[in-house]
Amino acid sequence: MVAMERLDRSERAAGHSGPCIVADGLNAWYGHVQALRNISMSILAKRVTAVIGPSGCGKSTFIRCLNRMHEVARGTRVSGKVLLDGEDIYAAGVDPVRVRRRVGMVFQKPNPFPTMTVFDNVAAGLKLNGLRAPGGLGERVERALRQAALWDEVKDKLKQGGAALSGGQQQRLCIARALAVEPEVLLMDEPCSALDPIATARIEDLIRELADRYTIVIVTHNMQQAARVSDMTGFFLMAHDRAGELIEYGETQQVFTNPKDEQTEAYITGRFG
Amino acid sequence: MARPQTIEDQTHGRAWRSLLRRPASPGDRLFQGTTLLAALSLLGLLLAMAAYLFYVAWPSIARFGVRFLTGSTWDPVKEVFGALPAIYGTLLTSALAMLVAVPVSLGVAIFLAELSPRWLRAPASFLVEMLAAIPSVVLGLWGLFVMAPVLYPLEKWLASSLGFVPLFRGPVFGGVNFLAGGLILSIMALPIITAVVRDAILTVPAAQREAMLALGATRWEAISQAVLPYARSxxxxxxxxxxxxxxGETMAVTMVVGNGYRLTARLFAPGNTMASKIATQFNEASGLEINALVELALVLFAVALVVNLAGRLLVRWTVARAAGGGQ
Incomplete structure (x- = not known):
């Protein structure tokens, strides 16, 4: 069963699907400290790409550069290109708001809006200017909650506060919230790090299901998780000056069973990190 | 069968206890005693003040009863005292002050916490807080000699063009009136509101702001839909x-509110507040008027208490809604 699934997955990964996001010579800084150096990486459409590496290697910074969230913090800077469907999101005149509508994000700790109901949490993105759907708000909320495998658990609690749900439910609520605006790409920054193993397993199942429709990039420090959910894996490592570099990138099966770089092998076999 | 061991068996009884139970040190007791005394004396002072006010006000309370609260004449000659215009004046000027100060403070606080360039944040915050340091009487003088003359033509224009609205009906005398009182109060309320709102906004987790931004919100949408709701308590x-x-403010408002004593919706009419009534009358009061003024003070005391209690309940209610969520 598991073997079948694996085979199926690697076949899909080998099959031709174009790149959705291409990072090209990407550098990122916090103040004077360089956090990423010269990252070039093609993320395939409708695949799950895992970004792994030890703490501080820049993996979170990397995905925050993919929807222009890196620049939200003060004193940050980016250079290089990130092409979303061939268009550079860092080109002059590109509105980061438009980029983020196409590239959604789920954060490390579940962060539902505590003053909103479950329904309003999911509808939050839909109610923003320019996205306002005149009819069918209820339908779109239900569809997003079903996609996030949360509908059955909350359909009677839609009017309750989003903060009243369990941690795992809150994280799926955040996934539903991100899916409701129908992005092309979903970035997930260690989405399970604050969750217990059962809630983690549910989210991992969900990620596999969502890969049919969405391009997913997941940052994780859990290598088993990367092996379980992803088609492709990128391994990041800190250079001597602490800037993150992409050491190896390939199909997950290859990276985990037959890494090309000895540092990858050392990390995967647990010799550091 | 061996009887189940208790913790005392396992830890050799008394030895275990004496390890955990340190005899209270005399210094601790002294400290606890003095702080308790300080806390109690504050409570005692409050009660003593209320009791004394009540005692001095009693002749007026006995004479007028509820009519003190509903009557609208203040006549020291006939010794008839009704507080309604002053109570009304306090409520009206405070409401005006809130109407102006809350939105302005929100704007300033949002700017300071979210939008201001970093180099401007500290000096701008300092300036806002300096506003609170201006002595009340100085602000009153400014209101009387600068603000009122500036407002006067504006008020005349409003009265002539929008005079059919009861709020704006004339006549207008020299710009010293309810409106001026409310505006001066708004200036005095602004620094404290701004400072507390700014701090509330600064404690909103970055994750809340980022969650909204990641959905494709503009900066303003992230502030209005994620940050402000989170900071609402x-x-x-x-x-x-x-x-x-x-x-409770007295001096500045006394100088610009105009010293009228009428129950009217006209913002351009000279008025009074409880505090300003007390401040202007007590100097020349004698006999029963003294008792009546002290009763007015008692009412002010009660109104201030009710406002604060209501505020606390409102805060608790918004916090409960935020935490427990929903209905």
């Missing part, structure tokens, strides 16, 4: 603090 608390300031 702080915003309510700030407004209540400001309201408390406005209700």
């Amino acid at each position: 702080g915003i309510v608390a700030a407004s209540i603090l400001g309201l408390g300031r406005a209700v």
Whole structure:
């Protein structure tokens, strides 16, 4: 069963699907400290790409550069290109708001809006200017909650506060919230790090299901998780000056069973990190 | 069968206890005693003050009863005292002050916490807080000699063009009136509201702002839909603090409110507040008027208490809604 699934997955990964996001010579800084150096990486459409590496290697910074969230913090800077469907999101005149509508994000700790109901949490993105759907708000909320495998658990609690749900439910609520605006790409920054193993397993199942429709990039420090959910894996490592570099990138099966770089092998076999 | 061991068996009884139970040190006791005394003396002072006010006010309370609260004449010659115009004046000027101060403070606080360039943040915050340091009487003088003359033509224009609205009906005398009182109070409430709202906004987790931004919100949408709702109990608390300031404020408002004593919806009519009535009358009061003024003070005391209690309940309610969520 598991073997079948694996085979199926690697076949899909080998099959031709174009790149959705291409990072090209990407550098990122916090103040004077360089956090990423010269990252070039093609993320395939409708695949799950895992970004792994030890703490501080820049993996979170990397995905925050993919929807222009890196620049939200003060004193940050980016250079290089990130092409979303061939268009550079860092080109002059590109509105980061438009980029983020196409590239959604789920954060490390579940962060539902505590003053909103479950329904309003999911509808939050839909109610923003320019996205306002005149009819069918209820339908779109239900569809997003079903996609996030949360509908059955909350359909009677839609009017309750989003903060009243369990941690795992809150994280799926955040996934539903991100899916409701129908992005092309979903970035997930260690989405399970604050969750217990059962809630983690549910989210991992969900990620596999969502890969049919969405391009997913997941940052994780859990290598088993990367092996379980992803088609492709990128391994990041800190250079001597602490800037993150992409050491190896390939199909997950290859990276985990037959890494090309000895540092990858050392990390995967647990010799550091 | 061996009897189940208790913790005392396992830890050799008394030895275990004496390890955990340190004899209370005399220094600790002394400290606890003095702080308790300080806390109790504050409570005692409050009660003594209320009791004394009640005692001095008693002749007036006995004479007028509820009519003191509903009557609208203040006549020292005939010894008829009704507080309604002053109570009304306090509520009206405070409401005006809130109407102006809360939105302005929100704007300033949002700018300071979210939008201001970093180099400007500290000096701008300092300036806002300096506003609170201006002595009341100085602000009153400014209101009388600068603000009122500036407002006067504006008020005349409003009265002539919008005079059919009861609020704006004339006549207008020299710009010293309810409106001026409310505006001066708004200036006095502004620094405290701004400071508390700014701090409330600064405690909103970055994750809340980022969650909204990641959905494709603009900066303003992230502030209005994620940051401000999260900070709303702080915003309510700030407004209540400001309201408390406005209700009790005396000197500045006395100088610009115009010293009328009428029950009217006209903002351009000279009026009075409880605090300003007391301040202007007590010097020349004698006999029963003294008792009546002290009763007015008692009412002011009660109104201030009610405002603060209501504020606290409101804050608790918004916090409960935020935490427990929903209905």
